[in-house]
Amino acid sequence: MNNSKELYKQKSKQTFSNQASIYESTYNGKHAGKLYRSVIGKVNSFNCKKVLDVGCGTGTILSLLSKNNGINLSGVDLSEEMLSVAKQKLDDKIELKIGDSEQLPWKNNIFDAIICTDSFHHYPEPKKALREMARVLDTNGHMIIADPWIITPFRQVTNLLLKYSSSGDYKIYSKSEISKLLFESGFDDVEWTRINYNSFIVTAKFSK
Template sequence: MKSSKEIYKDKSKQTFNNQANIYDSTYYGKHAKKLYNSVVEEINGFKCRKILDVGCGTGTVLSILSKKDSICLAGIDLSKDMLNIARQKLNKNVELKIGDSEQLPWYNDIFDAIICTDSFHHYPEPEKVLSEMARVLKDKGHLVIGDPWMISPLRQVFNLQLKYSKSGDYRIYSKLEISRMLVKCGFNSVNWNRLNYSSFVVTAEVNK
């Protein structure tokens, strides 16, 4: 029998497989699009050479980043159909893998930076994901997460309802919650910024 957390993953996988061909034009794709420029701006500021996109979806952020020279890119997603769309956008030099964010299929100390855009709220084991991100990042490597945000107490009410959701959303985090998780999982220099009424971007640096 599957655990509740495995059920969340199955819901996410099914949702994104079903939406893959139209995702970029859906509400969810448009919400993610509002985060792209801020995530890319943060990454450009760090001047990283090798970057991993966790939950890369249809590959839009990777496509934006691929316009820069002398940069190595990789992406991972749970949905094979989303990755199929990503492959249509990206050249063969971008390494794309299907897989679970809790078990990243790369060696330790590989990447200069990791991005995660509108995906983190789907992860039922967020600390496992952050620990995996820390593992594959080089010392002093950078993490950029862009995700949904809600004001309290709407956030608490919404989170209570998520267990009935069919889309695989797991939890919307407050500034304090995600900042504490990052520190617990080996990150420091945490910088959280609210972008608008429904989104935030947080950056951090891994300390090994």
Template sequence: MRNYKDKSISSFNSQAKNYDVDSNGAHARNLYKPLIKKLKNLNFNTILDVGCGTGSILFLLLYEKENIKAYGLDISEEMLNVAKEKLKDKAILTLGDSENMPYKDEFFDVVICTDSFHHYPNPLNVLKEIHRTLKERGVLIICDYWTYFPKRQFMNLFIPFSKDGDVRIYSQKEICNLLQRANFKDINWNMINKRTYMVIASK
């Protein structure tokens, strides 16, 4: 089996310094505004950003909601170093694996996962772990890259060989099925631009 995680670590460690300004982070930057808008309309006290990268979403969110407790988890040490410089002591940032997160059961009100889900070799395990850490009636929001069939099918033939640790571009049906298998409910899928979906689900 290809070591997707090692590829992701290597890729994001090398991208970290310029991720916020160069083309590598361009897709992620396009989803910040609609995601922050959605989060502003939710009432919550604790939030986890799984695959938080350089911490940009938490940084923007804390400007809008100063009193929340923000947490970030990422597998790339260099991305986290950038996030720590940006966020200072405003968020608790942890180096770790999304399949084995160092948080208590039913700890978070909201979990977000942006532009990282397509890197997970065991996505169902990640979703089950997120479900474990969410409080009852807690909310999960995933935003990630999408493209149409058959282009998606064609890309998925080659994506596993990417040096960046990409695993798969998911269809709406695949994502919703994974969420159901992880015991999420109230699943709502929307496109927020031509290349990005947002799916919201609750525990």
């Protein structure tokens, strides 16, 4: 990876490490919180039993999902500080690891679902991340992404400005852009839906 893309990761890591202790009360935390219900609804509708949360942060959605005793849960995040907060609120049975979406620390064909909530827009190599997520998904596993959305043309302007931001945001995706990424990464059955005025959720299936 070139240095400019590595810089996005470092900015993201620093942003969330700094916010870890107060994350739920920040803009980022509040935005993510509005997505949880939709993501959990998809996990339940697909009857998922072994779920990986990529970019799990402080573990709030894992905590909510843990109320369903039939689900085996794991989480991964770049920030040790965010995971430290997550460990304080989660049962020891929930597996948490430091890691990168492009190099997930699990073997092939482990999970029947991956959730990625308010995190995907930070990934400077989105196709590489999706292919890595596909690697750890079992046959017919589900991908569930919830992320920010901005109407055209404001999205294009925002994306031009992001490279000057210190937050680590890489790109805000349109419906067609995120759908194309999923198709090109080997996913099918792509379904995109607006959650609210500034967020979407997209689901897809990986058939090996």
